[in-house]
Amino acid sequence: MPEISRFFGIIIRMYFGDHPPPHFHAEYAGTQARVVIESLSVLETNLPPRALGLVMEWAALHQPELFELWALAQANEPLHKIAPLE
Secondary structure (H helix, E strand, C coil): CCEEEEECCEEEECCCCCCCCCEEEEEECCEEEEEECCCCCEEEECCCHHHHHHHHHHHHHCHHHHHHHHHHHHCCCCCCCCCCCC
16 A cells, blocks of 8 residues: 655555545554545544544645545556645
């Protein structure tokens, strides 16, 4: 699963050919979340609240890029990196 961003110990990934709805995966210190790109709703998580807040802030800033990467991943095309949260 390609890493598309990394910030504050959080790793953002997206699977090639993953199931709908369009979403991404976040990992932090052995915890995980799946976040829907369109609504920025959380499908599942056990991330600490602070880490989840950072993920949601980052996702809101990069929503168009996330949609672009989802389309690329569905076509099994190479994914580029998205700037980290600073």
